[in-house]
Amino acid sequence: MHETAPLLQATNVTKKYHGEAVVKNISFETNTGQVTAILGPSGSGKSTFLRALALLEPIDGGEIRFEGQLVGQIQKRGRRVNASERQLASHRAAIGMVFQSFNLFPHMSVEQNITLALKVHRRGTTSENRHTADSILQKVGLSGFSTKFPSELSGGQQQRVAIARALALGPKIMLFDEPTSALDPELVREVLKVMESLAEQGMTMIVVTHEVGFAKNVASRAILFDRGEIVEDLPPEQFFSPGNSERTRTFLEHVL
Ligand SMILES: Nc1ncnc2c1ncn2[C@@H]1O[C@H](COP(=O)(O)OP(=O)(O)O)[C@@H](O)[C@H]1O
Numbered sequence: 077m078h079e080t081a082p083l084l085q086a087t088n089v090t091k092k093y094h095g096e097a098v099v100k101n102i103s104f105e106t107n108t109g110q111v112t113a114i115l116g117p118s119g120s121g122k123s124t125f126l127r128a129l130a131l132l133e134p135i136d137g138g139e140i141r142f143e144g145q146l147v148g149q150i151q152k153r154g155r156r157v158n159a160s161e162r163q164l165a166s167h168r169a170a171i172g173m174v175f176q177s178f179n180l181f182p183h184m185s186v187e188q189n190i191t192l193a194l195k196v197h198r199r200g201t202t203s204e205n206r207h208t209a210d211s212i213l214q215k216v217g218l219s220g221f222s223t224k225f226p227s228e229l230s231g232g233q234q235q236r237v238a239i240a241r242a243l244a245l246g247p248k249i250m251l252f253d254e255p256t257s258a259l260d261p262e263l264v265r266e267v268l269k270v271m272e273s274l275a276e277q278g279m280t281m282i283v284v285t286h287e288v289g290f291a292k293n294v295a296s297r298a299i300l301f302d303r304g305e306i307v308e309d310l311p312p313e314q315f316f317s318p319g320n321s322e323r324t325r326t327f328l329e330h331v332l
């Protein structure tokens with residue numbers, strides 16, 4: 077680890093679908109403890125960028141570094157090639173990701189959902205992992221839920237289990253892609269509260285969200301995406317103030 081390197085650094089990252097760039101030459105870095113909110117219109121590349129940072133899809137240009145180390149790609153005979161699944165798995169362990177549609181395994185209990193990654197990574201004994209699951213469930217306000225199945229839970233509870241699952245391997249950064257967008261309005265708050273408490277505990281987070289309250293009150297940085305590019309990157313108090321750019325104002329008028 078390089079002591080001075082950013083926790084996560086994307087440099088000139090480009091991602092194309094069918095030959096067309098949907099993430100265009102984006103450079104972005106974040107440091108430990110920073111909470112970044114990403115806003116922007118639908119189709120502007122927010123999810124694609126997040127998936128690239130989570131190493132879920134190979135990129136078409138640029139590079140991603142974690143604690144200074146190149147991730148997602150390796151240097152082979154002087155050339156950059158995509159990393160193998162095995163190399164990706166070890167890099168991904170440091171990055172937790174939470175999706176809009178919780179994606180829990182329906183046939184597994186809450187505890188099995190949370191401990192699966194620990195098993196796959198051969199971490200801990202069954203009883204150690206049970207304790208890990210219990211302590212993470214406490215963090216997300218779901219103590220005592222370990223034997224329940226996803227179908228027995230509300231959407232808000234399922235999303236909190238998904239957050240617990242993403243925390244299982246002890247990630248250094250958590251990425252959230254519209255974590256409350258699929259929830260009934262009355263369930264949004266319980267999920268945002270868990271995210272806020274994670275932020276208070278110093279977790280580094282990147283959150284794609286339309287929740288202006290969260291972006292204003294919890295994030296330390298607000299970014300606007302438009303057509304595959306970062307067009308605004310400001311402290312929230314400036315991002316949401318009348319002095320922001322025309323583009324941001326237009327977007328905010330649209331979502332508010
Ligand atoms: N797997 C994919 N295959 C082809 N096109 C995709 C894929 N994922 C996203 N896109 C396209 O990339 C663009 C950006 O999508 P996305 O990153 O989901 O935007 P956002 O999250 O901001 O709504 C959109 O035009 C979308 O249709």
Ligand SMILES: [Mg+2]
Nearest residue numbers: 122123124253
């Ligand atoms: Mg999206």
